[in-house]
Amino acid sequence: MLAEALPAGQTASPCDISKTSETLDQFAHDSSTLTAAHRTAVDRIADCLLALRADPRPIRTVDIVGFTDPTGAPDHNQRLGQRRAESVRNRLVSALNGKSAGSAASFTFRVGSLGATRQIAGGNPANRRVEVSVEIAVSDIVVHASDTDTHEIASNLGAPGLEHFCCVKNTGDIVLQALISPNIPGALGARLTWGATGTAITSPAVGTDGRTAKLSSAAAGKFPIQVNWDGAVARRAVVWVIWSTFTVTCTRPPRTVPFPGMVGIRAGIDHTFRVDPQQITTDADRPALDGPPTAAVPGAALRHLASGSLLGGGAAKKWDTSRQVRVRVLNPRLYPVPQLPPIDPLGHLWNGQPTANTIPENYPANAALGNDDSNTCDETNNPYENCGLLTSIDNPTIPMRNATGADGDTFELRIHFREFLRVNLGTTWYRASDSSLWRFHVRFRRAGGVWTDNGSSLAQDNAGF
Amino acid sequence: MTFDELDELSERAPEDADAAIAELVSTSNVDELAQFARARADRVALRAIEGLAEVGGSEAATALVELLEETSTPRVIWGTEQEREHERRQSHLVQSLARVRGVPAPRGRSREEIAEFIEECRRA
Numbered sequence: 001m002l003a004e005a006l007p008a009g010q011t012a013s014p015c016d017i018s019k020t021s022e023t024l025d026q027f028a029h030d031s032s033t034l035t036a037a038h039r040t041a042v043d044r045i046a047d048c049l050l051a052l053r054a055d056p057r058p059i060r061t062v063d064i065v066g067f068t069d070p071t072g073a074p075d076h077n078q079r080l081g082q083r084r085a086e087s088v089r090n091r092l093v094s095a096l097n098g099k100s101a102g103s104a105a106s107f108t109f110r111v112g113s114l115g116a117t118r119q120i121a122g123g124n125p126a127n128r129r130v131e132v133s134v135e136i137a138v139s140d141i142v143v144h145a146s147d148t149d150t151h152e153i154a155s156n157l158g159a160p161g162l163e164h165f166c167c168v169k170n171t172g173d174i175v176l177q178a179l180i181s182p183n184i185p186g187a188l189g190a191r192l193t194w195g196a197t198g199t200a201i202t203s204p205a206v207g208t209d210g211r212t213a214k215l216s217s218a219a220a221g222k223f224p225i226q227v228n229w230d231g232a233v234a235r236r237a238v239v240w241v242i243w244s245t246f247t248v249t250c251t252r253p254p255r256t257v258p259f260p261g262m263v264g265i266r267a268g269i270d271h272t273f274r275v276d277p278q279q280i281t282t283d284a285d286r287p288a289l290d291g292p293p294t295a296a297v298p299g300a301a302l303r304h305l306a307s308g309s310l311l312g313g314g315a316a317k318k319w320d321t322s323r324q325v326r327v328r329v330l331n332p333r334l335y336p337v338p339q340l341p342p343i344d345p346l347g348h349l350w351n352g353q354p355t356a357n358t359i360p361e362n363y364p365a366n367a368a369l370g371n372d373d374s375n376t377c378d379e380t381n382n383p384y385e386n387c388g389l390l391t392s393i394d395n396p397t398i399p400m401r402n403a404t405g406a407d408g409d410t411f412e413l414r415i416h417f418r419e420f421l422r423v424n425l426g427t428t429w430y431r432a433s434d435s436s437l438w439r440f441h442v443r444f445r446r447a448g449g450v451w452t453d454n455g456s457s458l459a460q461d462n463a464g465f
Numbered sequence: 466m467t468f469d470e471l472d473e474l475s476e477r478a479p480e481d482a483d484a485a486i487a488e489l490v491s492t493s494n495v496d497e498l499a500q501f502a503r504a505r506a507d508r509v510a511l512r513a514i515e516g517l518a519e520v521g522g523s524e525a526a527t528a529l530v531e532l533l534e535e536t537s538t539p540r541v542i543w544g545t546e547q548e549r550e551h552e553r554r555q556s557h558l559v560q561s562l563a564r565v566r567g568v569p570a571p572r573g574r575s576r577e578e579i580a581e582f583i584e585e586c587r588r589a
Contacts, residue, residue: 260537260576268545304543305543306543306547307505307543307546307547307550308505309505309506310505313506313507344505346505372543372544373546374546375507375546375550376546377545377546377548377549377550377553378544378545378546378549379546393545394544394545395544395545395548396543396544397543397544397548
């Protein structure tokens with residue numbers, strides 16, 4: 001016998017999710033015999049059950065509850081309701097097995113009676129009924145297949161935590177989908193609604209399917225969302241739109257540095273990036289974005305233009321400060337490679353030399369590819385233990401061999417940089433900041449047998465390339 | 466295995482390179498350990514340097530001296546990441562050589578201090 005109180009608003013017809021049950025009414029007075037209309041309805045219910053058998057979220061349990069009109073004694077009505085429910089069950093089993101041999105065994109039928117309780121409008125014939133329903137739940141929220149830039153990231157708390165959906169700012173709408181279990185078809189009507197805090201959420205997002213909803217990624221932030229079923233909260237999650245802001249915390253103007261047989265010119269700059277929203281690193285229940293990356297960085301197989309090291313070493317955590325570079329080499333005296341500053345044999349800074357004016361490296365098209373980032377020695381990338389901050393420092397140094405050239409010769413490198421933050425979500429790396437532009441123009445002139453600084457400069461722009 | 470093959474292995478499969486280093490240490494193969502110590506992959510190079518210290522003896526000491534001398538000739542120190550990588554390798558070499566020769570490591574890492582240390586190790 002079923003419990004007196006069914007969970008309100010938590011059921012659906014096996015055939016139509018917009019309805020709370022499939023009703024077979026108009027039983028004859030004091031009878032449990034199925035009418036022709038009942039038999040037709042049961043056959044249709046059997047078709048609906050079988051249609052979902054192969055679905056990832058099939059119907060497994062069916063509730064069949066019998067009712068009566070208010071005439072008669074309660075005990076009698078209880079038994080009559082039970083007989084009606086059993087008649088429907090028996091017909092349903094027969095229909096299922098007739099359509100697919102043995103298929104009825106894959107379902108559980110919970111058969112019961114509520115007698116003359118739960119009277120509905122429509123008079124006695126309407127109340128002489130059986131209701132067939134299934135329990136329904138919002139079993140999951142997932143990223144809709146149309147959205148390739150939003151990633152569901154597990155909670156740092158594991159299974160007890162909330163669902164977290166992360167994307168980087170300005171990567172298009174975040175499109176989510178509620179999974180209903182079982183996956184009964186049909187328009188949801190007003191049964192399922194979406195809510196969000198701090199941003200607008202609109203449904204449907206895809207066609208007319210109210211199971212889908214979308215939010216904008218135009219502003220960074222933490223946006224709690226919820227899915228409501230029949231007016232009650234069925235599931236909660238959090239949408240995170242990630243970005244960061246940067247500050248230049250120090251600059252070091254060009255100065256000469258002596259080396260054996262060489263003179264170097266060095267300059268430097270330091271950056272700090274602040275993750276936004278900060279709660280993504282401080283909330284007790286947050287997406288697990290600490291730890292090593294789950295994808296190789298873009299351009300991992302490429303080599304650094306000077307050190308020859310693989311760019312794949314450029315990130316050791318999911319949050320990473322990085323740098324892009326472009327270089328113009330001005331070699332008016334056409335020094336051959338052996339006379340130029342030494343680089344790794346696998347570096348390509350001197351490709352095309354000797355030539356008066358060449359660009360051996362340009363900015364990569366991929367915004368998240370750091371072609372001047374082959375290890376993390378110059379970075380701190382743990383915002384969880386640094387108040388949401390990441391840092392990078394750089395001190396490029398270019399030496400010239402004193403044995404190269406003659407007094408009066410000049411040599412110049414125009415080195416431009418884009419400093420930025422990137423984050424690894426799932427299998428992809430995304431740029432998560434604007435670029436901090438800076439440049440180091442290294443200008444040499446040979447005088448008195450040694451190379452000297454001929455007006456090198458450091459500036460926070462990319463002018464004069 | 467050629468140097469290029471070692472370098473490829475150390476960059477593509479550093480765990481396999483770790484295992485190869487362990488094998489070289491167990492067989493006291495100083496020549497190949499010295500090759501690994503020149504690998505681009507920082508992790509592998511540092512492990513190989515430590516391996517030379519574990520092997521010990523005059524042959525390993527000679528290899529460490531040569532490696533330390535190579536660090537005195539700079540390539541283009543493009544940026545801080547290359548500079549720190551260079552400093553870390555040099556520091557590992559100094560510590561490993563000091564251990565093998567039983568002499569104290571210099572306090573600083575200036576070119577003069579490194580040169581003096583190398584001379585002391587040669588005399589030891």
